[in-house]
Amino acid sequence: MDNVKQLPVEIKTIWRIRALIDLLVWLLIAVPFLVWALLAPDSWQPWLWSITWVIAAFGVIESLVELALVPYHYRFWTYYINDRQVELHHGFFFRKQIVIPIARVQNVTLIQGPVIRLKHLQKVKVMTAAGGEDIAGLKEQEANDLKELIMKLAKEARNDI
Amino acid sequence: MTSKAQHLHPIALLYFLISDIKNLIVPIIVTIIGIANFWSELPIVPVVIVIAILIFAMSIANYFRFTFELKEDEIVVKHGIFIRHDDHVPYDRIQNITSDQWFFLKPFGVEKLEVETASHADDSEVSLFAVSVDLKDQLEKLRSQKLSSQAVAENNDETNFDSSKINNIETNNSPTDDLGDATTDEELAEPVEETSSNTYAITKKDLIKFALTSPAFLSGLLVVLAAYGKFEQAISDQMYEYLFKKAAHLGILIVILIVVVVLLLFYIGSVLILINQYYNFKLVENKQQFVTTRGFFKTKKTTISLKRVQAVLVKQPLFRQWLNIATVQLVVISNSHQDDTDKDIIVMPVIIVGKVNDFLNQFFPSIPVEKVKPFKPIKWTYYYNLRNATLLTLGSSAIFVGLLFMVPWLCVAFVILDIAFWFLPAIMTIKRTKVQTLDENYIAIRNNRIMTKQLVLVPRQTIQSAEKRQSIWLEKKKLASLTINLRSGVTKRKLNTNYQKESDVDEILDWYKDV
CATH class of the missing domain: 1.20.5 (Single alpha-helices involved in coiled-coils or other helix-helix interfaces)
Structure with a gap:
């Protein structure tokens, strides 16, 4: 585990499903306005129709942008773990490099929502005494190994607050 | 060392009584008024007497239920009438011990003691309302015994504020050795009470300087203005117009005068409050612990274990910069939910900028503060x-x-x-932002918060995570931004430095990674 790694390819599918779910949420917000527009008196109609369209259009654009950015996020989201620290990198145009020494790790949390479970992935949260950082998704086995490794190393490098 | 479960000093009855009255007075009055609405001949006097007796009985019960016990490795506090609490706090988990003593408690030789751990509890885990003043020393002794036995056990403890300190105490016991060739403040020449302890006591002149230059009155004013905003919504437009007309009659000069007077009152109020709070400020450093004592009406004593110190902060609000003075504070882990500025513990209310290094050398000899040099921004x-x-x-x-x-x-x-x-x-x-490594253990971060100039000295051990931020446009110019996350109070403290030389940021990251 001594080289820079990418997230599993399946995470792309997850992100795409998320984008679609976001679209669905926006459309669900638009539906009541649509119903209202159908029932409302004539004078209100133009307003309500435009509100419905704006919400729906915003949802569609937002999801399209999200979908379009999936390969970008995937390509530039990497992590690196050795026996001293966890490093996370994201972004290309706006880059972030986060360093968390294993000795500072307080606990590791594995989270699995219904969507991510479809692809047998797990979200890994690396927590320190001052908040934490997420690794968006790892294969279940890999997440478990990672958790074991970090906790083993953290025990060795114990430095309590 | 084990002792029996003890009760508080009987004066604590007063505390319980006052807090019970405080908690119950509003609901009782509301209930009485409610009942009086239906039943006009409610015998008010007997009812009040009965309630008073009940409250009194409750306070007495509270008092007798409240016991504390110093066991071998923990303090146990039991309290509560209906819901019984058993609080156990191991000595080595204690973060800070605070005591405060109102002036009227002095004759009784008692004080209020609060013990904090790093947990996310709202209040301190243990508050002992009235205990003998000796208890604090006892507790501290127990805690330092626990900590030092641990420090011996962990021979190869990582470098921290405290571990270097341990060596210091073991190798040289005289405080002046720590100073090296540094010239000592006159204030520091005060006779040293305990062996191997560092002491600083504030002079009257410095205290007044500190109070006069604090921007605290501005925040007080903001609170009042916010309250006024709410008030303004409540009063009707007509009323407002009427007042406005009145004010117009008074003329602009008088309005300005009123504003000036209000500002002045706030300022004087805040100065008096600060003088009261920091009266007789004294800092003692002894065996891995800092003890600060302060206060006029209420003497507040805070003990901070060096092990809990996350960073040292030298701060200069605008006023103090004009006078060339600074304040030294510690970022610590505590239960505090307050703002950053309030939860940092002041260890040096006011010091001339030229003497900051001497002060830091005296109390934090492990920080190579001389290496913090002036710089030119790019x-x-x-x-x-x-x-x-x-x-x-x-x-x-x-x-x-x-x-x-x-x-x-x-x-x-x-x-x-x-x-x-x-x-x-x-x-x-x-002009004020710069990141810099000092030696293998410390970095210095200089930045600006609104108008306050800050220098933060951070040991590697307390940095929870580091973050480098950059865009491709910044990369071309060889610039980057750095964020350091520390623990402070119950939350995190972010130290941001934007648009720095990429080489400086990389140097810090490399230093940080090279554990």
């Missing part, structure tokens, strides 16, 4: 900060102009204020 730092300020000014000015274009003079005034509002902090940020 031109791209100027460019980006000024660009951001320009964009923000343009944006907000456009809004003002859009709203106020009918009143040109007001427009101009707002735009000028707007420019000052964005550009002054930007210029200060440019």
Whole structure:
């Protein structure tokens, strides 16, 4: 585990499903306005129709942008773990490099929502005494190994607050 | 060392009584009024007497239920009448011990003691309302015994504020050795009470300087203004118009006078409060612990274990910068939910800038503070900060102009204020921001928060995570931003430095990774 790694390819599918779910949420917000527009008196109609369209259009654009950015996020989201620290990198145009020494790790949390479970992935949260950082998704086995490794190393490098 | 479960000093009855009355007075009055509405001949006097007796009985019960016990490795506090609490706090988990003593408690030789751990509890885990003043020393002794036995066990403890300290105490017991060739403040020449302890006591002159230059009254004023905003919503427009007319009669000069008087009152109030709070301020460093004592009406004593110190902060609000004085504070882990500025513990209320290094050398000999040198910001730092300020000014000015274009003079005034509002902090940020490694254990971060100049000295051990931020455009100019996360109070403290030389940022990251 001594080289820079990418997230599993399946995470792309997850992100795409998320984008679609976001679209669905926006459309669900638009539906009541649509119903209202159908029932409302004539004078209100133009307003309500435009509100419905704006919400729906915003949802569609937002999801399209999200979908379009999936390969970008995937390509530039990497992590690196050795026996001293966890490093996370994201972004290309706006880059972030986060360093968390294993000795500072307080606990590791594995989270699995219904969507991510479809692809047998797990979200890994690396927590320190001052908040934490997420690794968006790892294969279940890999997440478990990672958790074991970090906790083993953290025990060795114990430095309590 | 084991002792029996003890009760508080009988004076604690008063505390319980007052807190019970405080908690119950409003619901009782509401209930009585409610009942009186239905039953007009309610015998008020007997009812009040019965309730008073009940409250009194409750306080007495509370008092007798409340016991504490110093066991071998923990303090156990039991309290509560209906819901019984058993609080156990191991000595080695204690973060800070605070005691405060109102002046009227002095004759009884008792004080209030609060013990904090790193847990996320709302209040301190243990509050002992009235215990003998000796208890604090006892507790501290127990705690330092526990900690030192641990320190011996962990032979190869990582370098921290404290571990270097342990060596220091073991190798040389005289405090003056720590000073090296540094010239000592006159105030510091006070006789040392305990062996191997460092002491600083504030002089009257310094205290007054500190109180006069604090920007605290501004925040008090903001609170009042916010309350006024709510009040303003409540009063009717007619009333407002009436008042406005009245005010117009008074003339602009009188209005200005009123504003000045209000400001002055706030200022004087805050000065008096600060003098009361920091009266007789004293700092003692002894065996890995800092003890600060302060207060006029209420003497407050705080003990901080060096092990809990996350960073040392040298702060200069604008007023103090003009007078060339600074304040030294500690970032610590505590239960505090307060703002950053309130939860940092002041270890040095006011010091001349030229003497900060001496002070730090005396109390934190492990920090190579001399290596913090003046610097010249690079031109791209100027460019980006000024660009951001320009964009923000343009944006907000456009809004003002859009709203106020009918009143040109007001427009101009707002735009000028707007420019000052964005550009002054930007210029200060440019001149004050720098990251730098001092040696293998410490870094120095200098930055600006609104108008306050900050120097933060951070040991590697307490940095929870580090973050480098950069865009491809910044990369071309060899610039990057750095964020360091520390623990402070119950939350995190972010130390941001934007638009720095990439080489400086990389140096810090490499230093940090090379554990």
